[in-house]
Amino acid sequence: MLIFDYDGVMLDSVREIAVTAYNMLNNTISTRLDQLPQNALELFLRNRFHVQPIGDAPVLMKHCLEIGEDDPNKLMRPEEYEEIIKQVDEPVAARTTRFFETRNLFKTKDINAWIKLNAPVQPLWQIMTEKPTEDLVLLTNKNREATISLSSHFGLMISDDNIYSGDHGTTKIENMTQIMQRFRLPSYAFIDDSVKNLREIDEHFNRAEKTISLIFASWGYTGPDDARMAEDFGYQVVALDEFSEQFKAM
Template identity: 25%
Template sequence: MALPVLALDFDGVLCDGLNEYFTVSAKVYRELCPEIGCTGNLEPLREWFYRLRPVITHGWEMPLLLHGLMAGEDIQAMESAWPQVQQRLLRETGWTAQDLGQRVDEMRDAWIARDEQEWLSLHEFYGGVVAQVQRWLTTTPFQPVIVTTKQERFVQALWSGVGVTWPEQWLYGKTLAQPKTQILQKLHQQYGVIGFVEDRWEALTAVQQVPALQNIPLFLATWGYNTPAQAQSARQLGIQPLNLGEFCDPQSPWCRGND
């Protein structure tokens, strides 16, 4: 008998990749703008990049966000109206989402091929996550499933680095080229979904707009890439905010699968 599934985002829920995001974005930016990037000190932009990470939906946006910071774009405008700023920056630079995404992926692939341990060291699984995931994979009456916009090969490389074997059939990533709502619908129809844990506000509210998914419990990972204001208003929209301690506590009742 098939087990129900617990759907999990990867970045911002299981793994903290902020250091890697900034470092890879800086390398790509230096390629795109050698006349600026190679001479400019990008390090002072790191904290602003971290603060603005919640506005990013896809990896290709990261070098563009860094370019906006380097070009002196208004921080509040980037924070409140990133989609509009993003499109304007694409027009001004002539860059495309496809090219930026390819550059980011190729930069990661080359880095992993050159020194995988160095690349892995830029990531950190949130405290308690690895032990909790290992429990879920072996002892719980549900199947943990990752639904992410990250390339599957990068996810598997990170799990391998901490000694976790994640079943390939339960990893739904970028190569599927499907929105998370579509993946969740298929999982829900086939197995039933007991919960979806996501740190990105837009992804959770998108799920709420799909009639077939309106009965799925939604959880906001407040330790990830979202804002305090989003966490405060989550309950009003029927989204349960979770802190990391609750998420990693095997006795916590937040997930029905722990009953």
């Protein structure tokens, strides 16, 4: 069974995430990229690959707003990013819930503007729409409602039961456990664009024996050293066109 991450792998939502994070921090509902401070926006987009749970996105945006004018081209080191996250007292689950609530307010105010900030990753998305989707399983930090809404809008019908989402701060390890308890298969494969996510899954589930094969999607929200790190950990590294053709042949 091949399990998919969503944001970055199947759908490019980084600009919507930036706007929603900005809205959460400022208690407003901006709907366009040009309503954000542009240096902070570019800094956020450059460093988005550091974020794992989406509740950390507003923390990154806050830092970008603070330093964006002085250092808009900065590429944060992993240890620097982790230090920023550690300084936040609010639990990540609470931040995640507030992020999803802000996203829903944005969607309610102007659904067309919200959708416009998202884009399917091609050609993979088109191939997915042409294949039967009853066996498509998603493991994502995105909230369920947004995943269903965007997938439907862009022509991909996914069973609600097959979406393992980040609602209520549910982690990918917790959701992967549910997937494995449900399907009871001897082996799985999981594709994600976050080396940190893959590493956490690997260390948790593959300690005794290798149950989950890890695949790094090099086209997602990735840092300059991520592909090399993935290879060093022994994960398969795939390019978009290569993986799309492989998936089409499955």
